[in-house]
Amino acid sequence: MQVVDTFGRFVERYGETDSRKARRLLKTGWEMQRMRLQLRPEQRLFASDKFQARLMMDAMLYPLKHPDESALVSVFTPCELLQEVGLHPYNVEGFSCYLSASHAERGFLQHAEGEGISETLCSYHKTFLGAAQRGVLPKPRCIVYTNLACDANLVTFRRLSELYGVPAFAIDVPMQQNEANVAYVADTLRQMSEFLQKHTGKTVDEDRLRKRLRRSKRTLENFQSFQRARADRYIPSDLVTPLYSGMTLNLLLGTPEEEQYTQMLLDDVENAPAAQGKRLYWMHTIPFWSEAVREQLCFRKEAQIVGCELAQVCEPDFDPEKPYEAMAKRMVYHALNGTVSRRIEAGIRHAKEAGADGAVWFCHWGCKHTLGSARLAKKKFEEQGLPLLILDGDGCDRSHGGEGQTATRLGAFLEMIGGAVNE
């Protein structure tokens, strides 16, 4: 831990004086971590999750190495079109997570706040903004984002576009679920395709895109099957694996590697031992850095996270033969779009499918949608027989922790709910 602390401190320090040096250091550190994942992976994880950890690390390293072949995206941007023009997703939320994991977030957060950015803005946005303003994170080829699920995207990505001086494309997703809105978003995605072709000089081949969408559909179906199959199985997990699924199933959806990951999950679940311990379904992001959460849920047979909302935001019920409509449908019918009752219903359904004994509604500091609907979610989950813990904290910024309180709340909740241990 001390090594990471020192590493983070140097990244922050160089960030103030020599941004290129800070970036080089960051890249070197992450490359070493990639090597460790290859040579000495976490042995308690199943093969699928070891594979995924490497996928995720590669996804982070690529934009640092090849920023000109990367497009800055928000997490729920459909990335199949990017893949078709040879662009790699350069994800704001993911980078902030990794900066936080590298203990390098504090200086960037403070820098963004010093520039006048609100202290209550989501720390994923603020960390990235601070690091970009410092010049530590490289300039992408272009930016593609959506207001879907998070309205802070509207301001953050616009600011990043001005800061980097690169073109940006926004996908405006209406709230209501109907075919007219799907058609509207499909038209926007066609414009996005033109935007990407213009800025890369490459062509989007619709047949290849269909093939990719077929793969996306199979990938989501595989993951859905896995989540259902895990209901009576014990899959060892740390705190980042469910988050990685949330990232890769959005950002890498459509790639052969992501499909391979979900196939590996299906293989692993078949050989997994019977379920044991208390099982939690997690809504929103996971504070992976929190010692209090780690002590109670990381590789513990007594209690574990059996699914994360971010990995199950859309259904595989789209028609890949109409690729633009398929991606549009995923966005319009996305679990976090529209009224919160849709999000809550999806959470309840997925929690039950994964055999959860209870759920955690994680009020990530600054996430207005999650904060606003927390009490309503508690009522609805509990009406459906799923106890729900509203847990305040931050997925990225350690200063919003309150570790003592987190330990007490989570501990008491685990004592309260049922699960195999109590049977």
Place this chain on the structure above:
Amino acid sequence: MNDQVYYVCKYTPVELLKAFGAECVHLNAMPKNFEFAEQLAHPNLCGFGKALLEAVMSGSVRRLVLVNCCDTIRSVYDVLQDSGKLDFLYLVDMLHSDTLCSRERTAVQLKGLAKAYGEFCHTEFDAEKFRNAFAAPERVRGPHLAVLGARMGTELFEMVQTTMPLPVENASCVNHRSVGEVQPPAEADFDVLMEWYAGELLRQVPCMRMMDYTGRKQLYNDPDLKGIIYHTVKFCDFYSFEYAQLKQHAAVPLLKIESDYTVQSSGQLLTRLEAFAESIAPVSCERGEKRMGKGYYAGIDSGSTSTDVVILDQNREIVTGIILPTGAGAAIGAERALEEALSDAGLHRDDLDAIVTTGYGRTAIEDGDKSITEITCHARGTHYLDPNVRTVVDIGGQDSKVIRLDETGAVINFVMNDKCAAGTGRFLEMMAKTMEMDLDEMSVTGLNYKEDITISSMCTVFAESEVVSLIAQNKASDDIVHGLNKAVAAKTAALVKRVGGEETYMMTGGVSKNKGLVKTLEEKLGTALVISDRAQLCGALGAALFAADMA
């Protein structure tokens, strides 16, 4: 029963609702507290969201039309829908761009609202009422100030109007609605009217939720604009982005204030508003009745912990400076301190030509000829002590502020901390208590640190728990105190950055006695801080100088 239809956003199709006979009211009142709202929603929801919940749950609103302005309003809609407290609740799904396609989608939304409201109140669309609803909006003409940023509650805006020396235009968030500047086309049917109306709604000066907000420039490029009061609401982030850019380019004086949308928070902003008003219209030192003294002038600074008095002679030389605890009340404390100062100087009350009061308790003191904010007085006093100073860092018990001054000692810009102990003397006081040491001990403890510890929380409660856990880990007191000093220094440096700090720096306030913090802050700012032994008298000194101006 209340039949009024309430709305909260400038994109609300008010004219359409009026076409169905609705009386539309802009809901903008600031509640006293969030008693009902916090039963239903998380405390970290933005204050306006909670104000909206409070208004509905207290029963004063029965019909409400919302727009999907932001994630907070989306959530509030969900909570209200579940509450069943409203007779009519509708959320208009307004897109974030003004294109042909988004106009079409907006027209569909308008028709949806028309259908729902028509069915609810059993009325039909009346084209004449629709046309009559379009009235040109009134704007402030001539030299004026503007409130920009997030929506400002009615009570706070009234306070701004009362405090400012010029007329104030409210161009924040929901205000500055421009629908009505153009009349609807004649002889058009309902569908055509709705398509036209969608365009009118979307072509307004954009709010920050819109994808293209370049049109907002017209709000601050008006040649008649003499100053901007930039308002943000706690937990509403949209406008901080505009503020971050505006503070670098604004051609007119800019004041940033933040409220949590309660009446109480407005009261706390009064000092900032008054100081801003003083910086726009320099303090006039004229007065009606003139005392016939002997050429002595007094300044009284009534602070939360101490009351300071300075008396100057006609050559503006300090005759005496007194610091006493404020005690139970500002007026009594001031009276006591003034008597003590007079006695120290061997003077009588009649020898004074003028008295100026400043500080939190300034308006409670009846003796003064004038009252001026501590920000303006502080700047003036600092300039007297050291004319080279351009930035004052003042960390007191209750608040911290950074003031930028020009070569004459006038305020160019200032910032204050939020309504929170973070970064103030109180924060250090609490931490000293946790570490079972007094402030003098704390002042020198951090100087010889070995391990560079980072305290990540600035929230006093969370930081206290971090400190407790560091103590449990047997970390050295020097290291912990240095970590705390770093946290306060980072917070202070952020304020310095916001105000555009320039050398020479002077540090004032009780915390300037903390050697460890001063050293850490000097390292953070990369420059030395001037500490005057008379720094604590700065406010009273400035007030006395203003009193001398009245001669």
